[in-house]
Amino acid sequence: MPSKERVLRLLSQGLDYAEIARLLGVPAGRAYLIATGVPADGSDAVARRRGRPGLLTGRTQQLVNPREVGPVERGDVHAWMRERAWSDRRMRQAGA
Amino acid sequence: MSGMGFSWPLLRQLTGKDRLGRAAAVKSPRTGEHPARTAAADRVVKSVCPYCAVGCAQNVYVSDEKVVHIEGDPDSPISRGRLCPKGASSLQLTTGSGRLNKVLHRPPGAADWREIDLETAMDMVADRIIATRRATWEWENKGRRVARTMGIASLGGATLDNEENYLIKKLLTALGVVQIENQARVCHSSTVVGLGTSFGRGGATTFLQDLQHSDCVLIQGSNFAEAHPVGFQWVMEAKARGAVVIHVDPRFTRTSALADLHVPIRAGSDVAFLGAIVNHVLENELFFRDYVLHYTNASTILREDYRDAEDLDGLFSGFDAENRCYEDDTWQYEGMHTVAASGERDEDYDRPAGSMPAGRPEVQGGTGVPLSGEPRRDETMRHPRCVLQVLRRHFARYTPEMVQRVCGVPPELFAQVCRHLTENSGPERTAEFVYAVGWTQHSDGAQFIRTASILQLLLGNIGRPGGGIQALRGHASIQGSSDIPTLFNLLPGYIPMPHAHEHEKMRDFLRADASCRGFWANMPAYLVSLLKAWWGPAATRENDFRFDYLPRLTGSHSTYDTVLAQLDGTCKGYLLLGENPAVGSANSRMQRLGMARLDWLVVRDLNLIESATWWKDGPEIETGELVTSEIGTEVFFFPAAAHTEKSGSFTNTNRWLQWHHRAVEPDGDARSDLWFMYHLGRIIRRKLAGSADPMDRPLLDLTWDYPVEGETAEPVAEAVLAEINGWDAEGRPLDAYTQLKDDGSTVCGCWIYCGVYAGGVNRAALRQPAAEQDWVAAGWAWAWPANRRVLYNRASAAPDGRPWSERKKLVWWDEEAGRWTGLDVPDFEEGKPPSYRPEPGAQGPAALSGIDPFIMQADGKGWLFAPSGVVDGPLPSHFEPQDSPVANPLYGRQRNPARKLYRHEDNRYQPSGEEPGASVYPYVVTTYRLTEHFTAGGMSRHTPYLAELQPEMFCEVSPELAAERGLVHGEWATVITARGAIEARVLVTDRIAPLHLNGKVIHQIGLPFHFGPNGLARGDAANELVSITLDPNSHIQEVKALSADIRPGRRPRGPALPELVLAYRRRAGVTEDTGTEV
Helix, strand or coil: CCCHHHHHHHHHCCCCHHHHHHHHCCCHHHHHHHHHCCCCCCCCCCCCCCCCCCCCCCCCHHHCCCCEECCCCCHHHHHHHHHHHHCCHHHHHHHC | CCHHHCCCHHHHHHHCCCCCCCCHHHCCHHHHCCCCHHHHCCEEEEEECCCCCCCCEEEEEEECCEEEEEEECCCCCCCCCCCCHHHHCHHHHHHCCCCCCCEEEECCCCCCCEEECHHHHHHHHHHHHHHHHHHHEEEEECCEEEEEEEEEEEECCCCCCHHHHHHHHHHHHHHCEEEEECHHHHHCHHHHHHHHHHHCCCCCCCCHHHHHHCCEEEEECCCHHHHCCCCCHHHHHHHHCCCEEEEECCCCCHHHHCCCEEECCCCCCHHHHHHHHHHHHHHCCCCCHHHHHHHECCCEEECCCCCCCCCECCECCCEECCCCEECCHHHCECCEEECCCHHHHCCCCCCCCCCCCCCHHHHHHHHCCCEEECCCECCCCCCCCEHHHHHHHHHCCCCHHHHHHHHCCCHHHHHHHHHHHHHCCCCCCCEEEEECHHHHCCCCHHHHHHHHHHHHHHCCCCCCCCCCEEECCCCCCCCHHHHCCCCCCEEHHHEECCECCCCCCHHHHHHHHCCCECHHHHHHHHHHHHHHHHHHHHCCCCCHHHHHHCCCECCCCCHHHHHHHHHCCCCCEEEEECCCHHHHCCCHHHHHHHHCCCCEEEEEECCCCHHHHHHHHCHHHHHCCCCHHHCCCEEEEEEECCHHHCCEEEECCCCEEEEECCCCCCCCCCECHHHHHHHHHHHHHHHHCCCCCHHHHHHHCCCCCCCEECCCCEECHHHHHHHHHCECCCCCECCCHHHCCCCCCCECCCHHHCCCCHHHCCHHHCECCHHHCCCCCCCECEECCCCCCCCCHHHHECCCCCECCCCCCCEEEECCCCEEEECCCCCCCCCCCCCCCCCCCCCEHHHCCCCCCCCCCCCCCECCCCCCCCCCCCCCCCCECCCCCCCCCCCCCCECCCCEECCCCCCCCCCCCCCCCHHHCCEEEEEECCCCCCCCCCCCCCCHHHHHHCCECEEEECHHHHHHHCCCCCCEEEEECCCCEEEEEEEECCCCCCEEECCEEECEEEEECCCCCCCCCECCCHHHCCCCEECCCCCCECCCCEEEEEEECCCCCCCHHHHHHHHHHHHHCCCCCCCCCC
């Protein structure tokens, strides 16, 4: 198991957690936990632990959940909307 | 050698580096071979909890196309990763072995189910709908065009996605069905009336996270900590910052335990309690004077012929005793009047002139009341007919002594509540009210909420951080099922459904219902865009955009009216979509008897709920009142998809639309309601293709071309959301409802949701983590309207546009930039300066001044007095519940004179107060939710984790009541009313203490309402005891306060059960007239 000091040293050299994880052979979330004492998945972390070395200010979930599914755009829906509008001649005339 | 190599943990600990045994030493090789389900998952899908309306975000872990784990998403600004017991059990909800995945069919008279394939079942249901529709079609009713069927009804939607509700409403409306209802009717419809008439919109005025800024939180009519546990964390945040937390409730619960002050109160007496605080505030001049003067109608002068309840012993002027309703003409402002409903132009319309059509208060709750003219004001607020003075007079009799007599609250305890509330309100401080169905479910429920609204306006707490009124809704999308309403009286976005002959042409309808002042003046654009969304190219200017395709109402068609229609044989087909009225609706026996008269019934649910099986194992089968072989109802059971098996949006209790993504395909024949409605419509349209019958045109012209995907041909939910949002003539998604046009060039399925798909981005799916933004969290999900989080937030600034205080700033006028700005999206026209005053005769939004924060109100003001919109009085008055052991000490009238009653042999009312026979039912009963169960139990009583935590029905009684009636803790008791008798395990507890009212001891009985005979956690349903008595505004049932007897032992079985109920009725002298006086 890598030590906290080692992870923090690598961070200070400019590596991010994904790179450190690859280098040390541990999951990125575990590297974050080692460095900060804070679970990257956010569990038990409601109270902010400000000021700790290695702590990320934004979200850390992706370190343990890299296979996240949550799309916000669909091109097929955009095309369907256009088709609906274009098939309504009177609507297009009204909008002209 | 690593520590893992030794088989003994102690050896590993002693020989390895982990000497304290807190890490590797205690991990065996076998454990080491099993990675965490979260680590081994193939993907993590973003979702939302499907239970209550807090809207906790979930991470759904999927391995090998199976859901293997669900946990809270810590990025959520609402839930911060937490889940309550129900949310934490949602894995079992979705993967439970008890879930059915085959369609079941019960032919008429059959003794049992048979399995049939999905395709056949869909075809059969389509045939039943077509046949029933044909047989019951009405072109006219009493000479007025209605173009509808009263033969079909549906119930359900609050647990479904917005997109599913949209397709239900769209398809059934095109079929001519008007009896479309959902749980919102029976949970929070009075909220829409109460908040809407007071402020202009029917939703909660604030959001959960803002509770942390409150200096005083008053929770009443809600057991917040147990019914909405994850949301309650924000109360605790407020408390940690120094806020005072008060819980007013009949029971001492976990909410009370965490509060600074618990105030035990008699169920159903809240108007007296709140009214006395109003009186305290007025008499001691403790109101926020500048706020009240500028932002409320306190200075507005009423008509000379207005008579208050003070003058008429509980009645207001305009009461029509024969029809049990009010004409509101005399309640109007002097110089201003409610725009006449167009029904008044229809001279022979069969309702009293000046009164409102059924369902209209809820519409106006959602939309504001249309007014015209200019009101007279007295800026000194001293005129004897100005609202403030009328208010003083009305509430003068609501004294602390009266609170003791009515509520059982001692004066010293009441004084503490007054002190905390008033000390924590004003420019520097704010107080917030929180309530749930403890306020809504009464025969005058809307007035409970009106009283709180009046109080919060007087204290200047609306539209400000830490202030407002938080309506805690109880279903994942019950707000959404009101916004996109599976409700009889509404179209999407709170546009009213047209009444028969009131609105022959759209022009007349709009003239009647579109306000000429405020933002409702744009209703033509909202309505035309909706009709274009539904009927596309077939809707043109020449044919009135097919306004005639909308079926017409002829009165109340609420779910309780539907039950009566089933009993009298008018309603023949019934669709239950995720709702269980055999347990969850008032007088559940009548619900079952109604279903026993149907030709066909379709039940869609996760499990075999009581509403699906009553014909073989319901209570009436046991008593012999129904015989399975004689029941002609054909029943279909369709297994439903869980929230992890479909995509869609829930609208939470604070108007936030949150998207949940499909994680896996449902098993077997389980399908989403989106799938069911889409394919049902497709099949019916195919069967009717080529029909020349004019009744089929609305269906055949319907836009019904949604794209589908996957093996099951699931409709693309995002396409439905895109239609709800709307697009322009080029098919570009609209950004805001201000872009909507009334010329047919825009499409929009629900105008208040316009913007959720702005830029072609599904904003309900946005998940910017809480840690990366401020507390308003505008980058997480999307809230209507226009992503505003605190409604009426113009009121957070003084009339000059500057914040009332630095501590409580939210939005303010930026003089240099010439616009409103701040932490939230301003709920005000961006460029309208505080100094703006409208020209005489101005219309629409331009008619509102720069100091009118309530922009949906025709006068721009918060309504202390409601000149229209609330049918049982412009001001709240205390009336006793329909069945009550207490005589009303405030007025000569015992009950709400305008309440809605249903005389029926299965719905008898009880004597109350001093009436002979009242002592037969001497105890107050109240019902409530448990942390571990959900409404009628369909989503919790079949779940092993939850059933184990709360296994059976019980009743809470005090030690004193137990001694009085010989009840033993852990043994059985029977509770009896004039409608039914149920048994429950006895829980003797100090949590529900007796109250002392005017020298009389009043005992209360607490009953959870979740139980029924099916599932793993079973028991009798509390709703067997309840009558159908409705609030006349919202048609919500009174289940939070009634009277009953209790005695030790189990209830009788078989025919002896109805005999017991009848024996009680005889002893009490109950007749068909009992309790029905005006």
